[in-house]
Amino acid sequence: MRKTTSFLIFLLIFWWGSAACAKVYLDINSPAFQKFPVAIPEFKNMGKAEVEDNLPAWFADQLSQSLKITGFFNIIGKDAFLEDQGSAGITAGEIDFSNWSGIGSDLLVKGGFSYDGEKLAVEFRLFDTIEGKLITGKKYWGKPEEKKSMVLKFADEILMALTGGTGVFDTKIAFIGKKDNSSEIYTINFDGSDLVKITDYNSLTLLPHWSPDASEISFTSYKDGNPDCYITNLASGKIKKISSFRGLNLPTSWSSDGKRILIVLSKDGNENIYIKHLDSDKLERLTDDRAIDVSPAWSPDGRKIAFVSNRSGSPQIFVMDSEGKNIRRLTFEGSYNSSPCWSPDGTRIAYEGSSNGCFQIFSIGEDGDNCMQLTFEAGGGESPSWSPDGRYLAYSSMRGGQRRIYVINSNGLNRRVLPGIKGLDSFKSPSWSRHLNLY
């Protein structure tokens, strides 16, 4: 899974004067957040050797696309540029910043590359056009085929400099793609690239969940007739049946050490929550109620478990400690709240709730306060999953008539749809991986 990149990274210039210690990041999760306006002109070929003709534009377009996907940038269109892209220099001394601040672009990325027939060297610089200052700059050397990795690395640098955290370009989202009576698991990169089909059982396969190291995915499949629980190893493609009791075997959240999973079993008549120890096969029963208890999710520190129960009449979200004790009800608004998912910092729980007869995505403080509705669209929203940095949520929605996977910023803004797959009817159950060091 881990791609070993061989290219060298050198810090070209990294100085932001005294401002570095007084850095104040904008709250990108605030609903009032204004996107950063950024201009990215074509990169300059600084070498003598010719590379592919479209490379100057390719770098600018690839970086624009990557930054746009983050939802934090407003990319200034090339038509507005006052500067001649072909001739202008790429260092602070060579740039007339008024050409950029004048068109409303607070930020400017300049870049150049050279190719010696073997190695591709690429320089990136991010400028503050108001102050006329360099914010960060990097130079990368590598093989030509590593150019996308270089762009994503610098996109991470930009995010780090402006927001205090890197992006999630190296994460994947697992989901279910369905056609008629059969559904399979697929994975796709955050930016919509690299779609991979994981299962191929021509059966109903449901509820994918990444292991914490992202080497495995747990799921339920009817491939042998009963909804049994399996784990697939992504590198070897091998699958292991880990639970096949009579009735439901629904795996959900993994423990952070990857040794235990929360599983819902109905073997004794009622759907109850258990911890399954993967090493010893031992089962630990956490709930023992006549009601339906499903969808357990461990808090990131492993101390608490959020779950859905209809013990008070309708499905609501409850929280208990990891031994199954001290059960408290978390949601009181609305007649149907389910699919809890903890934010990576453990402070909030995203879920789906019924609102005016339609399901929408909400998030609520772990203490039950400060509930926010994040989606409002007609097609609703179901089964939210946080990105590992907590800045995004993936969910499914019937928006547009077909159930698809969408990604929104955790403040509810900047919705984008993930690519569908030709020939399939619907896409659902997103599960977001942790960082995979893909580039």
Added chain:
Amino acid sequence: MKRNLIIVGMMVLICSFSLIFVGGCAKEQAIRGDVELAQAQPSAEETAQAQAQAQAQAEAQAQAEKEAALREKALKEQALKDKALEEKMLAEAESFKEIYFSFDKYDLSPEARDILKNLADWLLEHSDFEITIEGHCDDRGTIAYNLALGERRAEAAKGYLTNLGVANARITTISYGEELPVDPGQNEAAWAKNRRDHFIVFPKKQ
């Protein structure tokens, strides 16, 4: 008994064929030497006896074949009758193929109870049949919760049938949650059709 007759008949046939075969051989040998011919050639009496025997065997076989054909015909007729009966039973079972539920509910409506009573009567009358109850939901709400809800719906029907005396062992349940809608529409009419128990009756596996 009849099978034995057929085997005997076959053996006799094989014997008579070997006799003819031996005769043929002997003929070829006769060209080479009279002594051998004299030794190998059966007497006229023996030939007549063999012929009579062969004829008797042929008649016996014809008789056996005729009986086998009749038996096969009878079996086919019985199978057709069985199939017709099974189809008739399954056609009757169509009338209690499905019961319906309210949103997020698994309690049985009065209509559902009536259908289940008929189903129980039918199952008690036809003890050679078993039943699978599939629990289904509409596609609103959570996949996992709907799998549980579908299971509750199937178990509710199973509980009702067993209370009416249908043996537990004849009933299996499975939940498909919201995964197999009969109508993919996004409106109350479609959702109402999808919130169901689906009954499949089938002859008991031997």
